[in-house]
Amino acid sequence: MNEFITLLSFLLTIKNVIMDNEKLNELSGKILDAAIEVHRILGPGLLEIVYETCLCKELTLRNIAYKRQVLIPIIYKECSLNYDLKLDILAEDLIVVELKNLLKLCILFSKHN
16 A cells, blocks of 8 residues: 555656645646647547647647656566556656557447447
8 A cells, every 4th residue: 555655646746846736736737738639630530649649749848847658667566577667647746647659549430339
């Protein structure tokens, strides 16, 4: 449980920066607006890397700091598992953005029905 809390704490308070809910909601709204803009321009059906690259460009245009392909080590019961989580985008060191190809998700869900 402690490791989970540590990871959650890392994702929400990197560099000891704590944002109140209002500012966090504002930032997430800006990121969502940027993602909608990218999808509006590109449309559906492209590879995730294309959307990621364009979203990063859009975040830059909107003065939102980000890091791409951030690795987070997995630690379980105080033991490193020699495996890292790979985040697509970490915006402002606070919000994780994971891009998914909707076509892949539709195929996955249709197989479960």
